[in-house]
Amino acid sequence: MTPAAQTAAESAALVLEDGTTYRGRAYGATGTTFGEIVFSTGMTGYQETLTDPSYHRQIVVMTAPHIGNTGVNDEDPESGQIWVSGYVVRDPARRVSSWRAQHSLGEELAEQGIVGISDVDTRALTRRLREEGVMRAGIFSGADLVRDGYPRSVEELVAQVQASPQMAGADLAREVSTKEAYTVEPQGEWLENNPGKAPVATVVAVDLGIKTMTPVRLAERGVRVVVVPQASTVADIEGVFAALPDDAPRGVFFSNGPGDPAASSHEVELLRAVLDRRIPFFGICFGNQLLGRALGYGTYKLDYGHRGINQPVLDRTTAKVEVTAHNHGFAVDAPLDEQGSTAPHDGGRYGRVVVSHIGLNDQVVEGLTCLDLPAFSVQYHPEAAAGPHDAAYLFDRFVGLLTNPAAWPPALKSPQSAAQINTEENH
Structure with a gap:
């Protein structure tokens, strides 16, 4: 494995359709996902947010900086699965601290194949979405950041994002x-x-x-x-x-x-x-x-x-x-x-x-x-x-x-x- 591939194993990139790029760490599943990127200001209830079908085909940015400390359980989901297409957090909890938790949020995201990214300046990202409006985005992590042993260019990633479906006109x-x-x-x-x-x-x-x-x-x-x-x-x-x-x-x-x-x-x-x-x-x-x-x-x-x-x-x-x-x-x-x-x-x-x-x-x-x-x-x-x-x-x-x-x-x-x-x- 080349040094670039070794680094990419835990690296992740969030790419907006206007070319703005945020680097972070893979959180949950690794791979590629696309969706309309939106932000949620809730400081609690992330499990209900994730399982709300209204978030289908959206990448959700959590404005609260610390996410995951209460883990996940089988009582709080609002549907039978996680519906967000991607998840963006600043500081994921290192350990679960709730007696109701049955597993960690990161484990649940990985199990359901939800590609996420952590260690992102979500305050700066939210400000950009407020100023420019929501737009399409993609999260790329793991091997999907590498081609032929070398990091993929931002231009290539942006082109993929711009080719993804718009939310306007979507019958979902x-x-x-x-x-x-x-x-x-x-x-x-x-x-x-x-x-x-x-x-x-x-x-x-x-x-x-x-x-x-x-x-x-x-x-x-x-x-x-x-x-x-x-x-x-x-x-x-x-x-x-x-x-x-x-x-x-x-x-x-x-x-x-x-x-x-x-x-x-x-x-x-x-x-x-x-x-x-x-x-x-x-x-x-x-x-x-x-x-x-x-x-x-x-x-x-x-x-x-x-x-x-x-x-x-x-x-x-x-x-x-x-x-x-x-x-x-x-x-x-x-x-x-x-x-x-x-x-x-x-x-x-x-x-x-x-x-x-x-x-x-x-x-x-x-x-x-x-x-x-x-x-x-x-x-x-x-x-x-x-x-x-x-x-x-x-x-x-x-x-x-x-x-x-x-x-x-x-x-x-x-x-x-x-x-x-x-x-x-x-x-």
Whole structure:
């Protein structure tokens, strides 16, 4: 083995499509991987991040400098595998320091074939992505850094990155969705307190990259959740409801997921069929973008997206600010007017819509509420896996819509109302 090959055995390079290159050490599996490079600001919950299907085909940079000290376990994953295409950290833990850990993060990455890189100045890298926007990147390590015994040129590596697929236009939900339908029954305290009682409602959850805890949050509220594949039709959904009594509450849920909502024509048409039948609907993350497109609004790509568990959002129906968990690179283009707007699709047949939630960092649309249809959505992850529990009320709001549709829609409240609410709660 030549000296160059010996050095490359532990060396790694992160190469951005603009030619910027960061040298480090191999972490996890060695080899080559490509993806859109994004950064996550979460200081905890890296295992949930890694197993979130919304990160499919993305290289994730962790802004927290020390990663891996709690190891990995079999309880915290949000799906059956790691979905990130690559992983970038500054300082990986030398040893695991949690009683819950079953193996180290580095071992898990290697076992699942996830190519990573450590010893990278992630602060400088994050600043570059904030200034220039997210872009394609590649991680190269081990023998893939060498050709014929000599280090490969940066120009050659950049050319490979530039030949990799773009995220814009990518239709990816079908690649992460379940292949077979499955059911999550009511559970937890609700089941303990209501033994033998029928579910409060039945919800069909269309899996576009669903996280494990999402149907669980509904099941904890007495809802039976039937998770169906991305390719499901409205006939499939109605088939689930066919066995229910006519007056049994029912609804449809669209999950988070990866890819460009502009490329998801099947999901948009499915959602329009749901809206046309006035079936109560709730969507999160990707589901919010798809509701926007179904209503006739556009979507656009953010410069560097929102990814982390510390994003402040104003809920205009309560006038309260909540700290929320995000993972999205696209957003809905809808008017922020408090009076709302008429949904543009098909001459306004879906009626009036208001932007119910706004991101306070950049005024991005973070939620939609239909005033003339039983439908709403948010751009973030209320299941709190990982993240704060501020948005858990959204599952209660959905259950309320299912069981008491006459009370829909919620009215917007002014900031002055919020001050009054806080005063009353503190007394």
